[in-house]
Amino acid sequence: MRFIPLREDNAAMCMAIDEAILLARAENKVPDTLRFYFFTPPAVSIGYFQSAEEEVDFKKVSELKVDVVRRITGGGAVYHDSRNDLTYSIVVSEKNPKIPRNIRESYRVICGAIVSGLSHFGIDAKLAGINDVVVNNKKISGSAQTRKRGVLLQHGTLLIDVNPKIMFSLLKVSDEKIRDKLIKSIEERVTSLKKEIKREIEIDKLIDCLKRGFEETFEEELEEGELTDYEMKLAKKLYEEKYSRREWLFKR
Amino acid sequence: MAIQKMKKIEYKVPGGKLLKISAMVESDKIKDIKIHGDFFAYPEESIEKLEVGLKNIPLEESKIREILENSLREVELIGISKEDLLHVLMKLKD
Numbered sequence: 001m002r003f004i005p006l007r008e009d010n011a012a013m014c015m016a017i018d019e020a021i022l023l024a025r026a027e028n029k030v031p032d033t034l035r036f037y038f039f040t041p042p043a044v045s046i047g048y049f050q051s052a053e054e055e056v057d058f059k060k061v062s063e064l065k066v067d068v069v070r071r072i073t074g075g076g077a078v079y080h081d082s083r084n085d086l087t088y089s090i091v092v093s094e095k096n097p098k099i100p101r102n103i104r105e106s107y108r109v110i111c112g113a114i115v116s117g118l119s120h121f122g123i124d125a126k127l128a129g130i131n132d133v134v135v136n137n138k139k140i141s142g143s144a145q146t147r148k149r150g151v152l153l154q155h156g157t158l159l160i161d162v163n164p165k166i167m168f169s170l171l172k173v174s175d176e177k178i179r180d181k182l183i184k185s186i187e188e189r190v191t192s193l194k195k196e197i198k199r200e201i202e203i204d205k206l207i208d209c210l211k212r213g214f215e216e217t218f219e220e221e222l223e224e225g226e227l228t229d230y231e232m233k234l235a236k237k238l239y240e241e242k243y244s245r246r247e248w249l250f251k252r
Numbered sequence: 253m254a255i256q257k258m259k260k261i262e263y264k265v266p267g268g269k270l271l272k273i274s275a276m277v278e279s280d281k282i283k284d285i286k287i288h289g290d291f292f293a294y295p296e297e298s299i300e301k302l303e304v305g306l307k308n309i310p311l312e313e314s315k316i317r318e319i320l321e322n323s324l325r326e327v328e329l330i331g332i333s334k335e336d337l338l339h340v341l342m343k344l345k346d
Binding site for chain 2: 047048049050051054072073074075076077102103104130144145146147148252
């Protein structure tokens with residue numbers, strides 16, 4: 001499996017690169033791939049089935065100069081606070097023997113790699129629900145997966161530091177959801193690596209630990225590589241023609 | 253002349269995700285519909301196919317159920333179920 005070192009890109013480019021890897025993998029031009037990235041500037045990503053108008057407070061978005069992007073994966077709206085929020089993405093062929101056909105089971109496999117990675121970092125995390133990772137029953141990581149052309153793409157966040165106030169100011173929260181969530185506020189339900197480990201997080205060390213988690217789960221060594229010219233060309237095209245466009249953002 | 257009404261329905265699936273439906277309804281017939289939410293569906297395009305399939309369909313439980321069954325066969329839904337969709341779609345009826 002190929003490993004792409006940590007990158008920092010704007011939201012549309014982050015999503016364009018993920019899809020470019022998926023497409024290149026589907027054409028057998030690249031191996032299975034794991035990478036990590038930051039959304040810089042900070043961004044809100046919305047799930048494929050969400051309505052941007054209904055989820056995002058665009059007045060606040062322009063005030064705070066935050067990017068907004070629609071993902072190709074389902075799930076909910078996420079605030080990615082640049083370096084306070086490490087994103088992983090893994091692209092694997094469905095033929096990989098470690099990947100169950102069933103979506104729920106495959107979430108468990110990949111989220112399990114995050115759990116074992118965190119254990120190397122000294123954090124006792126567990127799987128929760130279908131695609132969450134929790135520490136002391138508080139969510140620290142959420143993931144979303146899609147499958148296209150025989151390839152699985154799963155990306156997800158790992159909270160390094162959490163700022164629920166900014167997050168909530170950017171998202172419109174529907175009454176129904178408030179009701180459900182008022183029971184426990186975000187502060188009570190979400191944690192971060194900083195909170196759990198009570199010191200500054202060394203990103204390089206964290207990534208090394210997570211890599212080990214993936215290596216153990218997939219019983220395969222990660223080999224450091226880079227994005228191919230083909231992938232970068234595809235990514236630029238997807239950036240220009242899809243992810244940076246209003247048509248895509250307001251598609252649904 | 254028949255009047256088209258814009259309807260929005262939100263439903264938090266117990267223990268699941270949020271389902272939001274926006275539809276144009278005319279004499280208990282769906283003229284246009286968008287199914288939104290933070291759920292997962294594999295493959296994703298199945299939801300768009302379902303939206304197309306629901307156009308011009310009368311809001312009758314058996315009809316809607318049939319379309320759900322046909323459009324979502326082999327589709328893996330996470331956070332919502334066909335029953336949840338049926339429940340919300342039937343709420344579009346006056």
